[in-house]
Amino acid sequence: MTNTNPLSSIRARWDPHQYQRFSDERSRPFFDLVGRVPDDDVRTVADLGCGPGNLTSTLLDRWPEARVVGVDNSPEMLASATRLAPPPHLVFTLGDIATWRSVQPFDRIVSNAALQWVADHPHLIPHLVSQLAPRGVLAVQMPNNFSAPTHTCLEALLEQEPWVSILGPRQPQYFVQTPTWYADTLHDLGCTVDLWETIYYHVLTGPNAVLEWVKGTALRPTLSRLNAEQQREFQTVYGDKLRAAYPEGPHGTLFPFRRLFFVARRRA
Numbered sequence: 001m002t003n004t005n006p007l008s009s010i011r012a013r014w015d016p017h018q019y020q021r022f023s024d025e026r027s028r029p030f031f032d033l034v035g036r037v038p039d040d041d042v043r044t045v046a047d048l049g050c051g052p053g054n055l056t057s058t059l060l061d062r063w064p065e066a067r068v069v070g071v072d073n074s075p076e077m078l079a080s081a082t083r084l085a086p087p088p089h090l091v092f093t094l095g096d097i098a099t100w101r102s103v104q105p106f107d108r109i110v111s112n113a114a115l116q117w118v119a120d121h122p123h124l125i126p127h128l129v130s131q132l133a134p135r136g137v138l139a140v141q142m143p144n145n146f147s148a149p150t151h152t153c154l155e156a157l158l159e160q161e162p163w164v165s166i167l168g169p170r171q172p173q174y175f176v177q178t179p180t181w182y183a184d185t186l187h188d189l190g191c192t193v194d195l196w197e198t199i200y201y202h203v204l205t206g207p208n209a210v211l212e213w214v215k216g217t218a219l220r221p222t223l224s225r226l227n228a229e230q231q232r233e234f235q236t237v238y239g240d241k242l243r244a245a246y247p248e249g250p251h252g253t254l255f256p257f258r259r260l261f262f263v264a265r266r267r268a
């Protein structure tokens with residue numbers, strides 16, 4: 001299977017330090033997701049898009065007898081993950097989720113905040129289910145906040161000059177389908193499905209907090225295509241829009257964030 005993400009040819013580096021500036025807020029959906037994953041017969045676990053690996057390692061606390069594999073296509077993230085000095089049962093490997101194929105089927109496949117970056121879910125989801133052992137579980141969390149000001153302000157800016165001339169036409173960046181689509185698709189693939197959405201109301205602290213948040217994730221593909229001076233200018237204009245959309249209050253900046261979860265169990 002090929003990754004048809006048009007941005008995949010552009011090297012948008014991940015910065016583990018920037019990403020983990022809000023690690024409490026970013027890790028909570030992971031634990032909410034894993035909390036719904038059943039415990040029986042867990043010998044092999046994959047964490048797809050494992051990032052800096054701090055959350056992957058908690059899977060061993062949950063299933064100490066299991067062999068856990070973290071997969072990511074960012075050398076920066078993997079370097080951070082391997083610095084954790086993983087125990088023998090935990091390995092991190094460089095790989096693309098779209099083409100990832102295991103020799104042995106997995107009992108649990110977890111993916112937190114990663115599949116939104118991977119194109120073509122109508123091919124991806126059946127592929128991932130096919131990597132599960134009988135009674136195996138695919139547990140996924142993805143942002144589903146693409147109509148929030150973080151995204152609409154970015155889209156609007158990218159349609160204006162000088163950015164449209166510098167960056168060219170806007171390319172699709174996220175590939176999340178509707179909740180109904182995941183429910184129907186997973187049922188059709190022979191799974192039982194537990195699917196839900198949560199809106200977290202994070203209270204972020206520090207100046208330009210929402211800009212700092214998106215610099216760790218959604219803004220990377222845009223910034224990676226600008227020179228240093230353009231990056232500064234873009235962040236000034238976009239940061240002003242974000243401060244207007246998410247005003248800082250006496251206790252911090254309230255940042256609503258909708259996320260989609262599913263836990264799908266393959267029938268025997």
Ligand SMILES: C[S@@+](CC[C@H](N)C(=O)[O-])C[C@H]1O[C@@H](n2cnc3c(N)ncnc32)[C@H](O)[C@@H]1O
Nearest residue numbers: 049050051072073074077096097112113114117
């Ligand atoms: C937002 S981070 C999430 C990291 C981690 N799962 C967590 O919850 O902290 C998204 C991760 O997905 C990885 N990723 C994105 N597309 C990928 C792909 N096609 N193959 C492998 N990893 C990918 C990125 O490199 C990044 O580390």
